[in-house]
Amino acid sequence: TQLLEQSPQFLSIQEGENLTVYCNSSSVFSSLQWYRQEPGEGPVLLVTVVTGGEVKKLKRLTFQFGDARKDSSLHITAAQPGDTGLYLCAGEAGVHGGSQGNLIFGKGTKLSVKP
């Protein structure tokens, strides 16, 4: 069974601080996606990482895919109150290295950035 474990589950920080969220698995994923979800809304895609070792930047957010494609991290620099939300990582379910199409999600990291 493919599982994604996210840590920490909750994170409360002050505006201006840096933070890192982790997404780990014992399974290899063909790609990992990071979403942000506001209360009462659907997840919104932030980034997709595909290649082992890949690093992608989105303004103050830096995403990294592990060399073995089993883990990923999201680093936020100088967090702002607008970054508050639930951050979810997701990988494409697969059998024998192929993709079944549906996504497997971690439980998410609930981030609160206080002004």
Added chain:
Amino acid sequence: DTGVSQDPRHKITKRGQNVTFRCDPISEHNRLYWYRQTLGQGPEFLTYFQNEAQLEKSRLLSDRFSAERPKGSFSTLEIQRTEQGDSAMYLCASSLPPSGSTDTQYFGPGTRLTVL
């Protein structure tokens, strides 16, 4: 707004009643997914369609659940004889997977179901 719409946004029902949710995907997208999200959890896959064909169903989808996509456009998810454990956010996503590349799914705002 991702372009995926869901209706209704909220539904409150009594245990034992039937409910039906609708999802309208992005118009050119041929894949449509249903997920369920309970409090404190990430979304869990229920089922997906490629055009009008239902290709995959999770074991979470009990026989009280049925999904359709009759013309390969909008989809409906029906829950019969609702139970309190069905209370959750039901999310729909759509995609147009490019050949040999990653399938990017765009999510709707969800339907929040509360079963009393």
